[in-house]
Amino acid sequence: MDYDSDNTVQKQLDAAMPWVGLYIAAASALCILAMSADAFNSFRRKQLWFPCKYTSLNGASLTLLAVAMKLPMDINTVMINSETDTSAKFTSLLFMFTALNIVMPSLGSMNDKDLLTSCVGLALLVVTITANIAIHTIEVQRFLSRAMIPSVAMLVSLAMLVCLALSVSAMKRSLKQKYEEKHREALEKEEELVESFKMDDQRRQMMKYWVMAESSCPQFVIARSCVCAASSMITSFFGIIYTVVHVLEGTSANAPGKTPYGVYTKRIVAVQSHGVGIAVILAMLRWLVALVFRCSSTNTWVIESYWIQTLNDCRNSSAGIKIGPKRWGKCLFYAKWSVLTFCIGVQSFIVLASKTLIFISGFMLAPLVLCCSHINMYVRRHHDTSSGDDDLDLNYLSSYVLLLDGEVKLPTSLVRSMCREADGMIKIGREKKPSNLLNLLHKSDSSNTSQIATLVLGLAHDCWTLQVVTLTSIAFALPNISQHQRKQLLSSVSEGLSLATTVEKTLDTNAKLKSIRNAASSILVELLVYSKWAEIDLRTGFLWCRNSKQVLQELSDKSEEIVMELKSESQDSNMGNPLNFPVRVVAANSMHRICQTILLSYGEEESCEEMWERLCVMIADVLVACLTNLPHVIMKMCHQSCIRKRDETVHEAFLLLGKTEEVVGIVRRQRRLGIDHDEEALTMSSMNELAVTVDC
Known part of the structure; x- marks a missing residue:
């Protein structure tokens, strides 16, 4: 009775094994997909040292590799078809061996803690696989000749990976010191080039930082190192040998027969064989590239x-x-x-x-x-x-x-x-130039500079983005404005705010005005999604107003109520500083100030259409004053001392340089026509010393 019950349970377990095989094949396919994605990106950027983005050594990749290694780790399942199952285990070992070389450059992108945890996890996986293969070989007396070579090669590759991991921190410190020396040298002529506003001169200056960032990229440094290059050579050598053996023994390895994992055993062999082929090609190219870099080395046997x-x-x-x-x-x-x-x-x-x-x-x-x-x-x-x-x-x-x-x-x-x-x-x-923003910036009127400076730019407590969002909200509250005009303005403002936010974040190094920027972002989202300001519907809330003056007065009164409500309810001593105000109150404070300042200059009654055009000009002037800092901001983005972020930020700086080329051209024209660049551009440069008060 017990014997029959055990047989029934065993048959049920054997019936589930093909599903396990499907799971292994799927995990292997995901690993290959990540390799292919990295290879595609590398070929597109002509980086034949193949940096790791999707095949980085982390928890996800280790989990996928562990699932893909189920066959060589399985010592309990009876191997019925020895040729097919042995070939599958051998292919899995080679897949793991080649994967160790593929992930090596990703060590440069990790911090010390991630390096330790990832290397320990990988070492445990490799040692476990090797131990299982040794136990299976000793106990069953099978699989010895084919398993020992990839197992030993896998351990050697692991030792080389650990060798690289132990040197990453020292490499980064050395590169950081060299970067600081070159950075001081590059700063000598930077200020005069930024002030000249010449695109070609600035590009040449930025190219120095691009070269420094690319050459000191941690993954590139690892990939061109002698240890990684030697690992790539070993991977290429064994991969070629495996290909020859696989072709010669292809007929016997694919012989028909029943296997524990069903038809998926052959699928696993096919999928992982493709992975081995891709990894070998990448390793060979990486080896040849590193060979070209080091072919004239004169200190071959010196330990740095x-x-x-x-x-x-x-x-x-x-x-x-x-x-x-x-x-x-x-x-x-x-x-x-x-x-x-x-x-x-x-x-x-x-x-x-x-x-x-x-x-x-x-x-x-x-x-x-x-x-x-x-x-x-x-x-x-x-x-x-x-x-x-x-x-x-x-x-x-x-x-x-x-x-x-x-x-x-x-x-x-x-x-x-x-x-x-x-x-x-x-x-x-x-x-990717901001076409809608360019159309808006053309409306900036240099003859209106002094008035705009008095109305808006002189409000030192607001950051540029909050000023723009507040002015846009006022414009949306005006009745009798077409939907097309609203959409056009919103598109222009959205493009301008993305650039203005970059300017503010770069200049506000201590993030003291982060709360005000957060308020601008929150109000912008409410405006984009719901066409509201502080829960007031801007599409229907002011239809009863007969002219723009009533709209301005109504918005001023409502914003004053919000601020006064906070004053009456809050007992916190820190609330005396508007930087500590909630988002809604920061937005209300800005709205009240701007509305009251515009009303002070309000002479004869203006129609809503005239006020709309006036507000568009004011928005354009604020954006011009903000974007005057773009050349300085772009250069400052290149000054990234963190080696892990340097490559990314320099890429963003060059992308921004091309994106804002025409924007800077308009700013130059406005500057020549009379905008006081020194006064307005330095508004955000001195943000950390701004005194903020509420006049409501």
Whole structure:
């Protein structure tokens, strides 16, 4: 009876195994999809060192790899069709081995805590897989010859990955120091170039930061290192051998027969084989690129300090160990010293072995590298339209390439490729120019400058975005305005506010006016979605008003009620500073001030259409005053000291440069026609010293 029951349960479990196989195939397919996405982005940007964006080493990727490794970790399932199942396990091991090389560059994008947790998790996974394969081989006496080679290669690849992880922090510190030196050098002529408002001069100045950001990109530094290059070479070597073996044994490996995972065993082999093929191609290209960078290295067998600095600092530190007269403290210290000394020896051996492999492969492939170089030079000589001045600029920009100690100078062709990518970002920005905003800025009237400065720009307590949102809300409250005009203004204001927000965030370095910007953002969302201001419907709430003066007075009264209500209810001593006010009250304070200031200049009665045009001109003038700071802001965006964010912010700066080229041109025209740039542009530069008061 018990025997029949056990058989029934076993059959039910066996029936579910094909679903497990489908799950494994799906996880493997997701890993391959991430590899393909990274490969596509790299080819599109001509970055053949293949940075990791979707295949980064993190919790999600580790989980997918763990699911994809179900076959080599499964030691309980009976293997019925030995050829197919053995081939599936072997393919899974190769898939894991190649994946270790693919994720290596992502180590540069992690902080120390993420590095520790991710490397520990990956090490546990690899060691578990290896242990299961060893147990299965010893107990079943099967799978030995084919499993040992990828298992050992997987452990070697893991050791090289850990070697890179231990040196990431020291590499970043070295690159940060070199960046600060070059940054001080680049700042010498920056101010006069920004003040000149010349697009080409500013682009050339920004190109220095682009080259520094690209050359010091942590993932690029890892990818061109000797250890990663050697790992890529090993991955390529074993991948080619596997391909040959797989082709020769393809018939027997695909022999018919029943397997625990059903038809999905062959699907797993097919999917993971494609993944191995993609990973091998990427590893081979990454190896060849690194080989070109290091083919003329003169310090092949020198261990640079950053490889062992982290371990050396840990060895010399006594943190966590109390050394006293007792014997156990000294024993622990000597044990720690011995273990870390051994680790430093292993680290040094891995680096030396990697450099030796790169040197040997470079020597063997030197004719191929020279041939490719001559072909590249020939093609460029006949098809490149760049002038001699550009070549001089490239030589000058090459001095801003950030290299680690022991690295050779990067080829000029790579610097040229970096500059072309930067120009491509500017071109993309030009295609995204804010057309609606440009139409609005053309309405700015320099003859109205003094009046606008008195009405709006002189209100020091408001940031530019809140002023624009408040003026737009007043315009929307005016009756007898067509829906087309409202939509057009809203589109223009939305484009302008996205740029104005960037300006304010960059200039307000201490974020002291963050609450006011939040108020502007909240009011804008309410205006865009519900056409309301402070829960007042702007479409129907003022239809009874006969002229624009009544609209302004009504908005002023309602905003005053909101502020006075806060004063009567709040007992908090900190509420004396409007920076601490709730969003609704900050918006009401701005509305009351602007309405009252406009009413003071209100002479004869104006029609709603005339007030609409007047408000549009005021909005345009406020945006012009704000966007006057764009050249300074774009340059400041390039001054990113954080190495993990530097590449991203410099990309955003070049995109913004192309996007706002015509905007800056309009600002230049308005500046020449009489807008006091020094007074208005410095309004946000001195934001941290602004005194804020409520006059209601």
